[in-house]
Amino acid sequence: MQQEAKLLNSRQMAQFVAQGYLRLDGLVPSEINTAVMQEIDAGTIHGAPAGTPLSQCYSGSAIRQMLDLPEIQGLIHSLVGQDPLFDHDAVHVREPMQGKAQGLHADSIIDPRTQDFDIQIMYFPHDVPLEMGGTLLLPGSHFRKVNEMDIARYQNMAGQIPMVCSAGSILVLHHGIWHCGRQNRTDRRRYMFKVRLNPQEPQVRLWDLSDLEAGYDAHQEIFAGKGHENDIQTILAKSEPWFENASGRLEIVNRIKMWRFITNDQNFDVHYWLTRLENMPSRG
Amino acid sequence: MSNYRQKILILYLGSSALDSDVKGWTLYDGTGENAHTTGDSFEPPYKTGLDALKEGWRVIQFPQLNPPYPGEELSTSFMKYEYIFEKIVEV
Numbered sequence: 001m002q003q004e005a006k007l008l009n010s011r012q013m014a015q016f017v018a019q020g021y022l023r024l025d026g027l028v029p030s031e032i033n034t035a036v037m038q039e040i041d042a043g044t045i046h047g048a049p050a051g052t053p054l055s056q057c058y059s060g061s062a063i064r065q066m067l068d069l070p071e072i073q074g075l076i077h078s079l080v081g082q083d084p085l086f087d088h089d090a091v092h093v094r095e096p097m098q099g100k101a102q103g104l105h106a107d108s109i110i111d112p113r114t115q116d117f118d119i120q121i122m123y124f125p126h127d128v129p130l131e132m133g134g135t136l137l138l139p140g141s142h143f144r145k146v147n148e149m150d151i152a153r154y155q156n157m158a159g160q161i162p163m164v165c166s167a168g169s170i171l172v173l174h175h176g177i178w179h180c181g182r183q184n185r186t187d188r189r190r191y192m193f194k195v196r197l198n199p200q201e202p203q204v205r206l207w208d209l210s211d212l213e214a215g216y217d218a219h220q221e222i223f224a225g226k227g228h229e230n231d232i233q234t235i236l237a238k239s240e241p242w243f244e245n246a247s248g249r250l251e252i253v254n255r256i257k258m259w260r261f262i263t264n265d266q267n268f269d270v271h272y273w274l275t276r277l278e279n280m281p282s283r284g
Numbered sequence: 285m286s287n288y289r290q291k292i293l294i295l296y297l298g299s300s301a302l303d304s305d306v307k308g309w310t311l312y313d314g315t316g317e318n319a320h321t322t323g324d325s326f327e328p329p330y331k332t333g334l335d336a337l338k339e340g341w342r343v344i345q346f347p348q349l350n351p352p353y354p355g356e357e358l359s360t361s362f363m364k365y366e367y368i369f370e371k372i373v374e375v
Contacts, residue, residue: 101322136323145361153294154363155310155322162323182323242307245299250360 005073007208014235017258020142020174028168033125035062047089055083078207080199087196094184102181103152110147115261118175123193126167133182134163140240142176143254159241204264233270289314297365303334341369
């Protein structure tokens, strides 16, 4: 019997809004990892036509077992709802001793959506040491509007993260995140299973809201230099090492807008960035 | 064929000032000695753009400063401060 989904908490959601990803290291049990590797080798992983409810996909397979884990169900429910639509899947293979990495890119095509978002779950069924590469991702890049490989000449960015992980690790990404397959310098193939999911319900207040304290959204003193607790506003205000001085401020505004969307709270703000712009007494 | 080859360094800086911090970096080596690729280093080759000049790199492109399109003032896209440098080396 399927266990109850373990929904994300508000700080995890804020982390996702701020950085465009969450990682769950070593989550998937080894028996499922082994079974998925066998399915990959046998070529028996089959998705479904795009737009099929995820609940109708992968019946009886090890991929289904992975997706049915309470933590995976919880992150799916929290981010894209109870039964999102299957978009597509892929087994990504990086061949041994590659001379070149994949170019940095955002998946699919340029996506003008400013609120609704897809997620991509990346599943690493075997250990990935640094010399094997790991998927490279750039935290906080998900709001940047680019068209796929337009950014392929960005070789290295401060704060980039190589997905070095143990077997059974999971990455969940906002659709806009910049990423690529790093070079595999080992003599073994590297595998990663990816599935993209589309929401079919409003992505509003879908997670475990019990830790969202009253007053968490109260305006705080700006540039006070105080070491605030790891609260929602602090998480959303944290700069990434690659942010330019000026555009980095706009990224925080992008986060504020996304948090307003997923909480349905149009007054939420961080550091007064949007409230200041919205203050137009002349309009009555 | 000439005995000279071009090396290209692209630095993405924190502001339009050449002496601001490096946020991203790219290298192409026309000598063929090095094959740089995505995600191959985690520390920038220089702290600032000016530091690259001090090491003999010549700037061949400054980024233009373009105003945002009306209505798009808050949107973000490519890295804005892309400086391109070159070195000519004898092989």
